[in-house]
Amino acid sequence: xxxxxxxxxxxxxxxxxxxxxxxxxxxxxxxxxxxxxxxxxxxxxxxxxxxxxxxxxxxxxxxxxxxxxxxxxxxxxxxxxxxxxxxxxxxxxxxxxxxxxxxxxxxxxxxxxxxxxxxxxxxxxxxxxxxxxx
Numbered sequence: 001x002x003x004x005x006x007x008x009x010x011x012x013x014x015x016x017x018x019x020x021x022x023x024x025x026x027x028x029x030x031x032x033x034x035x036x037x038x039x040x041x042x043x044x045x046x047x048x049x050x051x052x053x054x055x056x057x058x059x060x061x062x063x064x065x066x067x068x069x070x071x072x073x074x075x076x077x078x079x080x081x082x083x084x085x086x087x088x089x090x091x092x093x094x095x096x097x098x099x100x101x102x103x104x105x106x107x108x109x110x111x112x113x114x115x116x117x118x119x120x121x122x123x124x125x126x127x128x129x130x131x132x133x134x
Contacts, residue, residue, distance in 0.1 A: 018040070019036030019037060019038045019054070020036070020037045020038075020039060020098055020099060021034060021035070021036065021037075021095070021096075021098070022034075022035045022036070022037045022053070022097070022098070022099055022101055022129065023035070023086055023095060023097055023129065024055065024101070024126065024129050024130070024131050025129060025130050025131065026058055026131040027130060027131070027132060028132075028133050029058055030089070031058075031089070031090065032086065032088055032089070033055060033056060033058065033131065034056075035053055035054060035055045035056070036053070036054040037051060037052070037053050037054075037077065037099060037101065038051060038052040038053075038054070039051040039052075039077055039099075042077075050067055050074075050075060051075050051077055052065055052066065052067070052075075053065070053066040053075060053101060053103070053126075054066075055107075057109040057111060057120060057122050058122070059109065059114070059120055059122040060109060060111050060112070060113065060114045060120040060122065061111075061114075062109055062110075062111025062112070062120060063111075064107065064108075064109050064110065064111070066103055066107055066126075068110075070110075071105070073103050073104065073105045073107065074103065074104040074105065075101065075102070075103050076101070076102045076103075076104070077099050077100070077101055078099065078100040078101075079098065079099050080097060080098055080099060080100060083096040083097055083098045084096070084097040085097075097129070100128050100129050101126060101128075101129055102126060102127050102128055103125075103126040103127075106123055106124070106125055106134050107123070107124055107125070107126065108121060108122065108123045108124075109121065109122040109123075
């Protein structure tokens with residue numbers, strides 16, 4: 001599957017890259033957040049392109065992309081070999097945790113606030129797949 005975008009002089013195609021499922025434990029809500037880690041371009045470029053983590057905000061439901069475009073963030077990915085088995089507490093589903101992710105900086109949701117008052121602004125720190133509200 002490919003996406004189209006219109007450049008300055010032409011229309012080009014960008015291939016979609018499959019994401020890797022990563023599960024982050026949100027301590028305050030005591031739930032796992034299912035996220036997508038797009039690390040193939042990072043691996044192919046030998047670290048020149050940063051990996052991207054797509055996370056759904058537990059406060060407003062909006063999708064945040066880390067590192068995003070406004071504030072640079074440093075993402076560290078450690079691949080788990082063999083993957084670890086995780087049992088989801090809500091439905092008992094067993095999933096494979098294939099990577100551990102840490103972001104050095106504090107992250108913030110930029111989606112509109114559910115109450116309609118500006119941006120959501122939910123702030124969190126991500127360390128070794130554990131999300132802590134800041």
